[in-house]
Amino acid sequence: MSRLPDPVAQGLSRGWRVMGGPYARPPERMDCDVVIVGSGAGAGITAELLTQVGLDVVIVEEGPLRSSRDFHQLESEAYPQLYQESAARKTADQAINILQGRCVGGSTTVNWTSSFRTPKATLAYWQERLGLHDLDPSAMSPWFAQAERRLHIGDWLVPPNENNDLLRRGAVRLGMAAPAILRNVKGCWNLGSCGLGCPTNAKQSMLVTTIPAALEQGARLLVETRAQRLEHDGERVLGLLCVPVQAHGDVAPDRPATRIRARHYVVAGGAINSPALLLRSKAPDPHGVLGRRTFLHPVVISAARFEQRVEGWQGAPQTIYTDHFLELHPIDGPMGYKIEVPPLHPVIFATTLSGFGCAQAELLAQFAHTHALLALLRDGFHPDSPGGRVTLRRDGSAVLDYPLNDFVMDGARRALLSMAQIQFAAGALEVMPVHEMARPYRTWQQAQQALQTLPMKPLLTKVVSAHVMGGCAMAARAAQGVVRPDGRHWQLENLSVIDGSIFPTSIGANPQLSVYGFANRLATGLATQLTGRTPVLA
Template sequence: MLTLATMACHPLLTGIGVQLRNFKHGFSSSQIQTLASMCEALVPPLPPSCVSEEIKSAYSQEAIYSFFGASASQPSVPDEVAELIAKRGLPEAVILIKVVLRLLSTRPGTLLLCGPLCMDHKFPYIRKYSEMTLNNREKLLQSWCRESNITPLRAVFLFIKVVCCFIFFSRIDDKATNPNWEAIGYKVDSRKPSIRPKERSRPLQKGIINCNNINNDSLVQALTEKGLEVTQVPNQNTIKIKCDVVIVGSGCGGGVAAGILAKHGLKVIILEKGNYFAASDYSSLEGPSMDQLYIAGGMMSTRDGQILLASGSTVGGGSAVNWSASIKTPDSVLTEWWVNHKLRIFGGPEYRSAMDEVWKRLDVTEECSEEGFQNQVLRKGCENLGLKAEKVPRNSSKDHYCGSCGYGCRTGDKKGTDTTWLVDAVDNGAVILTGCKAQNFVLETNKNGGKRSKKCIGVLAKNLQIESKISISACGSLFTPPLLISSGLKNPNIGTNLHLHPTLLAWGVFPECSTPNLKGKSYEGGIITSLHKVASKTSDEIHAIIEATSLGPASFSGLIPWISGLDMKERMIKYGRTVNLVALIKDHSTGTVKKEGIITYSLNKYDKKNLEMGLRQCLRILISAGAAEVGTFRSDGQRLKCKGVKAEEIDEFLESIVASGGPMSRDEKWAVYGSAHQMSSCRMGVTEKEGAVDENGECWEAEGLYVCDGSVLPTAIGVNPMITIQSVAYCIATRISSVFDQGK
């Protein structure tokens, strides 16, 4: 694995796949032995005879044989799996996995969980799980996945399967490569940043103070050098800082607010719990990048495990790792917010002017010089069906051909808040404290009278007490509500009305030999450059939108249905030419997030119906574009071979497509949903009964405390929300600046 020297040279080579051999997972040796046997069943060593003639004729045989012979039980993999489970799992999930592994490490426990599969005609007649044949171990996991009515066992299977496959395909050696990548046709993006004249390679560095592993004296000195008023409280481990505005979070909302308010002449401090990375820091390595750029390494989910949640956690937040889609708020949504929710801000020129300013600052273009493989398929499939495929504007140049922006844009071409609004902020004296997580806002009784009973005077973070005239929560829809609640706010709209834009995936395989006109690999090119709207035939309603997605090999292997070890390896061989399309809906279902990391959400029948329509349209598009095989991510491996298939067979297959329940449901055929857009958990409302904040973004209960992120959106919007969130933030920040003007 990578040496310390190599790790020190590259900030994003310190995550998963690059672990030092000092494991602290808390699993016993017997549990690790059982886990290793389970990993071997999930990713088994297979003889050359298992390689089909189709695969032999299409791929490098040496690499294929090596890949088929590899196993996830090889040294250190099970320990890495255990460590990631301990690091990312909810406490109760980790306990459950440990209990199951402990039972399977004993004969009575194995008999209880495995039944006849562990029985033998030789003494002692019952085998522990690690002693069972590989075939029987595989059968047990298959039964847990698809047949078991004991949902905790299904959850154990799913978590271990996801983590095991993720580790197997993301771990790297001292040359930053994985031995399985050649067989699956994967290459890491190794392009260098293209810094233009007058651009800085690390544009935020002069405003950054890294709070990780820094003592109080050094921190005080660094803060003072940034021009802040700092006091170290004697006999206390506390540092007091004074500023005009403190902002918690640096993403689409916080970044915009920081840029506007600092440019207005205010002293701004931004707290960011993640770290700062510039284009030259990004490695495009899936494991380390997910570990350091996403909340919970991209493994956060709703409480029931049904929806996997992707949320950025770095300077720039989601804008640093999103897929560039820059879509303005649909007119229908603005009308809904203005008319139905009576929010005047969305009915006049103020908001539309803000969208234009955001569009300009992000240097959005509607052109694309060359589309990547997946978007070629989406466009071709739509054209063959007589459907419209729209161009998707992007906050990058028309020549931007980067499939790894989800791991940070290596070329520096994508315009996130870390290369735009935050640069404006730092250039105007703002300070960004990284590795600094806010604990709570400080509230006191409001002596000014008025409607708000409390007044916010700052925020506490680590050993910092930041006093400010204005405080802004901009840490996103999953973290702003818990922060406000922990600060003492009681408005019932805080942490409710959570929208997630639920998604389901469909896949299609396009062998190069049969589709030579479709160039490239699934991980190459702009991630979203085309989309199709699944429109109602009887109304103006949009049931779903269809876009391409970005799945690295480790994420893909963790999400695809696991039918058997052989099937998994055959699927992975085709990874590079497998197109994954996503159906996304404007959800009417809602969830809650009152406590950090605890998200509940339940899909209603209406939203499931829309997802089904979107998923079926994904499959139609893939089939029409020339896929050799298509399918869904449902647990039973639902798929259709397309060669020679008749129209009625396609119709029959499409009729079988449903939005199944999640892994903790009673459905034998279940699916994991996705969400990269979280909104509305502190929605804006004209009264405190209808919203958590008013039309200015100010909390109804506390004067001087604002929310400036996607959580203030009144409803879901049905498209990628970056432009909407930034435009709302622009309006809120502009109104805050006017408050200071009035106070002069």
């Protein structure tokens, strides 16, 4: 694999204009047509489309530029290099661990490639309840289709690994549909290390698709550079103040700041970081909505031990799902959940499962025989599911307060029951709900009885997330959101937000294709407004 071509290295040798970190020092003043904060799903699509119509674009990324030559399938390297807070970002009460990318390509560099269009039920809710009337499935379909073609999103034609097939077999035996997941890969080697950076460049992340396309068109990329503050007069943004940071995130005190002046500013740092930038900038927020209604798809986990080897670290990490439990109740009723399969790697396994000392050693001894299911809770559709709130610490860094209330934890209990039933139906010898007070259960009846009485409390029930949405919601009225339906800020006329933070609820499915589709729509509109030319993502 070390001999495979590295398109990033090749681009740098051709003269891509990359600054910051180990590259050339950025100037203290820069001018451009559009500056984009972030380089993930929303930013990458936006950068490619804006450069396509001839706009001078600067991309500002806080994380480092890493590429396939740096991806060695090692957790010890990947988490500190590629993730926010070394894959240990947590909510204010430490009750939820959040995985988000922090590198060129953002979370697209480290996600598991699962690709779903925004569910029809979600779009219908936004239309009926929030006045976003232009977002019906037929209107959004062309934008998704273009993104799918551009990023090679399609069927995974290889049989699922044992880890995923156990979900399929258990669900089918219980009469539940368990279809395959579309993936954004091209020439995938089926290695199973998607979350550690793709060493073969098969994953069609922003790192190897849209960001290189923008750089080929002359865009400039600032890495290891934090967008600190937007300077504005209450009606227009006048500049962006950026500070250099070290690879691990601390400010580099020996390097000067950079001020970027642009015609238009696009914030695409992802939910949590995008609201935080606007909060640090004291952006107008007359209705007190900025940073609120931030959603996570809170995830609970059920582990199980099987007689046969499962080897959850091998093969495509996430290829089977069931939406059976999303469809049992109305979207605004009891919290529904999507069930999927996570890959298993030693560090993430050991730090997620309950227990320590001898108990954990026994679990690790069974690592090759261990299977896991996760349930993504669909938050944001019920009055008792208002999500969380992004605020700032004293140093200006972001923190998310996300209360795990009784409504959320009722969904968590039902999800743990559902996953245990599926695992026993698939032939599990024992099921281990990931809860501090749970123990391994050898029958479905034992697990059912225990899970109905376990206290579902924060820090006792293990909750994680990799899907952060909201905080800069789009809305039909200024009183309901931060941005208009076209992504433009309601009060700052030359500012757009184009990332997952614009979603007014959670998606109810892995959100990367939703971000791609909406970014395609919004950035195409922005390019047309700024130049009179209409780009096409292709």
